[in-house]
Amino acid sequence: MSALFFLVFLGLVVAGGFLLAFFWAMKSGQYQDSYTPSVRILFDDTSSTTDQDAHETTTA
Amino acid sequence: MTTNILTPTTVCCSHCGDVCPPDPPMELEKAFCCEGCKTVYLLLSEHDLSQYYLLEEKPGISQKRSTQRENFAFLDLADIREQLIDFQDKNRIHIRLSLPQIHCTSCIWLLENLQRLHAGVQSCRVDFLKREAQIVISEDTISLRELAELLDRIGYPPIFRLDDLGEKQGKKGKQTLIYQLAVAGFCFGNIMLLSFPEYLGLTAEAGLSFGHFFSWLNLLLILPVLLYSSSPFFRSAWLGLREKHLNIDFPISLGIVVLFAQSLADILLQSGPGYLDSLAGLVFFLLVGKWFQQKTYDQLAFDRDYSAYFPIAATRLLEDGEEQVAVSKITSGDRLFIHHQEVIPCDAILRKGNAEIDYRFVSGESEPTTKYPGDLLYAGGRQMGGAIEIEVRKAVSQSYLTQLWNHESFQQEKGNAVQALADRLSQWFTPLILGIAVVSGIVWWWFTDISQAIRVMTAVLIVACPCGIALSAPVVLGSATRILGRMGCYLRDSGILENMATLNQIVFDKTGTLTHLDHKSEVKWIGKFLTDDKSIIQALAAQSLHPISKAIRMGAPRGPEARYVTEIKGMGLSGWVADKHVRIGKWIFIGGDHAHQRPGTWVSIDGKILGEIQIRDHYRPGMQETISLLGQQYELALLSGDQDRERQYLTAVFPPDSSLCFSQSPADKLQFIQEAQARGKRLMMIGDGLNDAGALSQSDVGMSITDQSGSFSPACDVILDGKQFSQIPAILRFSQGSIQLVRAAFLISSLYNIVGISIAIQGWLSPLLAAILMPLSSISVVIFSLSSSWLLGKKHFRSANNQLQE
Secondary structure, three states: OOHHHHHHHHHHHHHHHHHHHHHHHHHOOOOOOOOHHHHHOOOOOOHHHHHHHHHHHHHO | OOOOOOOOOOOEOOOOOOEOOOOOOEEOOEEOOOHHHHHHHHHHHHOOOOOHHHHOOOOOOOOOOOOOOOOOHHHHOHHHHHHHOOEEEOOEEEEEEEOOOOOOHHHHHHHHOHHHOOOOEEEEEEEOOOOEEEEEEEOOOOOHHHHHHHHHHOOOOOEOOHHHOOOOOOOHHHHHHHHHHHHHHHHHHHHHHHHHHHHOOHHHHHOHHHHHHHHHHHHHHHHHHHHHHOHHHHHHHHHHHHOOOOOOHHHHHHHHHHHHHHHHHHHHOOOOOOOHHHHHHHHHHHHHHHHHHOOOOOOOOOOOOHHHOOOOEEEEEEOOEEEEEEHHHOOOOOEEEEOOOOEOOOOEEEEEOOEEEEOOOOOOOOOOEEEOOOOEEOOOOEEOOOOEEEEEOOOHHHOHHHHHHHOHHHOOOOOOHHHHHHHHHHHHHHHHHHHHHHHHHHHHHHHOOHHHHHHHHHHHHHHOOOHHHHHHHHHHHHHHHHHHHHOOEEEOOOOHHHHHHOOOEEEEOOOOOOEOOOOOEEEEEEEOOOOHHHHHHHHHHOOOOOHHHHHHOOOOOOOOOEEEEEEEOOOEEEEEEOOEEEEEEOOOOOOOOOOOOOOOEEEEEOOEEEEEEEEEEOEOOOHHHHHHHHHHHOEEEEEOOOOHHHHHHHHHHOOOOOEEEOOOOHHHHHHHHHHHHHOOOOEEEEEOOHHHHHHHHHOOEEEEEEOOOOOOOOOOOEEEEHHHHHHHHHHHHHHHHHHHHHHHHHHHHHHHHHHHHHHHHOOOOOHHHHHHHHHHHHHHHHHHHHHHHHHHHHHHOOOHHHOOOO
16 A cells, blocks of 8 residues: 555656646747648658759769 | 639639730740749749649739839848847858748748758748748858848748837747646646545545645645746736735635645644645636637737838938938938839938829828929828939938827727726725625634634635636636637737727728728719720720729720820820820810819810719728618717818718718827717727827727738727628627626626635535535636627627638
C-alpha cells in the first residue's frame, strides 16, 4: 500500500511534464496562425527532382 | 469586376483568367490578356514553378495596370529600412511584409517557394488570414528594395504604410491568460482526482495516513493557482480598492482568500479535507469565462489612424534630380513629385500638372476635384490625373486632416456599460454578503461555540461568490461576439454590445457608407433611344480618366477607336468616332443654346443633341428598406461631406423628421454628435472614411463599413462588411436580445446564491456539498449562456445564405 504514495507522486511528476510541454508548444508560436498550416500540408514536394540533380552533380 | 458573356470563341488569359483582347500576346501556344501576365507566366515556368497554375483555377492577378510599377526606391534609405525590419543577424534580415494581393492557395504556394525565384531569399512563410509574409533574406545577395520589386513583378506588391514604422507591440497579454488557464486547469483536475477518495469516504477506512497525504498534495497543488492563476483578480480588486471602489473582482478575491484560509486551517488541524477542489474549480471557470470573452480579430485593426493610410516616403525634387524622403522628414517648402494614384502626404500648393484629386476617403466628396496651379491641396487626397509637382505648406502632423486626431475625443476611453453593471452590482453585493455572514456568525455563536460560528461565517463567504454573475456576462457576450463575427460584423470587444443595445439615434455618412466606395455609378440616359450611338459615345468616353467617362464606358466591350480626342477641363470631351463628331460635356460645350443654359452632362453627335447623362451614386442594395426599418425604431440622421446633389432622393428615403446635412467637414460631424449627446441621445455613427474619425470616436458606438477586408478603416468599435449592410437592423435587435440574456443569466446565478447561502447559514455546507454546488452553478450558467445565445443567433440571422466565408 505504501507503493501508492510513490506512484501518486510519480503520476503528478509525469503530468507536470506534460504541462511544461504545453508551455513549450505555446512559446514556439505555432498557434498564432491556425489557417495556413492546413493549406500548407497539401502541397506536393516537387523540389526534390531539381535539387536532387544539382546535388548529384556536385557530389559526383 | 466586369461581367463578360463568354461565347465559345472567347479566349481567356492563361494566367489570370480575364477575357483576352482580339489579338492577344501569345507564347508557347498560350494566350494572355496583356504583356504583364505573359511576363509573370514565363518567369514562373523558367524557374520551374508551374505548379502555381495547378493548385487553383487561373490564380494569377491581372497585370493590366495602367500605372507604372510601384516605386520602392525609399527602401534604400537606411533609417526607413531600420524601422521596417524585425530582426537582423549577420547578413540575414527578417522582415514581415503586408501583401494584400494574397487570395488563394496558389498564392501561398508561390510565395513559400519564393527562394526558387531568387537565391537571396532564404525562406518565406505566409500567414493567410493576415495577408502577411515573414521573409528572411541574405542582404549581400538581394536588397530589401530588390525583394519588393521581385514581389511586385510576380503580382504581390508589398504595401508600406506610415504605421509600419516604429515599435511593434507583442501579443503577450493574451498568452499569459492561456498559461494561467492551463495551470488552473491542471491543478483543478489533479486536485479533484486526489479528493475523490474523500468523497467516497475511503480515506476513513484506509487510515488517516492517506487522507492526510492527499490533503498535503492538494495544498501543494493549490499554490500555483493561488499565486499565479488568480493574480488577475487580485490585481483588479486591489486597483479598485485604491480608487475607493468595489468592483466585481473584490468579492471574488475575498472568496478565494477565505476558501484558502479555511482549507489551510482544516488541513493543519486535521479537522477536514478542506475546500481546495472548489477553489481550483472556481478559479478555472472564471478564467475560462475571461478567455471566452476575449475573442479578438487579429486580421482586423480597430485603432487605425491616418498613419495607416499615408505612404512612408515621397519623392522630393532637388536642384539636379530627385530623392526619396521619409514622410516624417518632409518640411514646409519642399517640392514633391506625386505620381498617378499616389496619396498626397501633406497640405501643399499645386505647382505643375493636371490635378484631379480624389477626396472620397478624406472628405466624402464622391467626385474628384479639379485643381489648378496655385490651389491648396489637402493631405490625404489621391491624385488621379497623372503626375504633379507640389510645394509643401505644412508638415504631415500639422496638416488639416491630421489635426483632427489631436482632438480630445480620441483621448477618452469609451465607457463599457456591462462592466459598469457588474461593478454596480458588486457595490451592494459585497456589503450584503458580509452582513449576512456576520449576522449568522453571531447567531451561531449565541447558540453554540465560536469555532462553529467561524465555520458558518466562512461558509457564507465561500458559497456567496458572484462567480455565476462574473461568468454570465462574459460567456453571453463572448458568444454573441462570435456569432456576429460569422455574420461579418466584427466587434472590438464584447462590451460594445451593451452600448449597441441602448441606442436611440443612428447617424449615417453617405459616400462609402450608403454608397459603394468604388467608381461605379448609376448611369441614366435621358433622351432619344440609342442603338449604335451608344457604343460610339462609350468609345469616346474610353479616352478620358474622368469618373463620369469611366461610368459611361462601364461594362462596354471594345468598340471602335476614337480619334483626334481633346479634353477641356471643366467643359467636356470631344473627338471623332467612326467619322462622327462626338461631344460629351456641358451644355454650351456640346453645342447647346447659349441663351437657355442647362446644367448636367450632355451628348451631341455631329451637332445634334441626343440627350443627357445623369450620374447617380451607386447605393448599396437594400439601402431603402434598411433605412425605413431602422427609422421605425431610431431617430436617423445623415452627415455627408459631399455636396447636396442627392438631397431630393435621400429626403424621400429617410423618415420625415431626420436631419440631412451636406458638405460637412470632419469637425462639423463631430460637433453634431456632441450636441446630440448633450441632449441626452445615445448615438451610433456609421462611417467609413478618415473624415468620420472624430464622429466615430465621440459617438457611443462607432461602426465602420468596409468592402475589402484588409483595406483601411478608421478607428472604431465595430467593423461591418459592406455586403451585410442590410443586416444592421437584425444586428441591433440581436444585441438587445443578448443583453436580456445576460440579465437572465444573472438571475439564474442569483438563484444559486440564494440556495447556497441558505444551506450555509444552517451550517450544512460540507466540503462535498461545496464541491458540487459551485462547479454546478458555474457549468449551468455557462451552458445556459451558450445555448441561449446560439438560439438567439438562429432566430435573428435565419438563413444560411447570410453567412460569409472568410
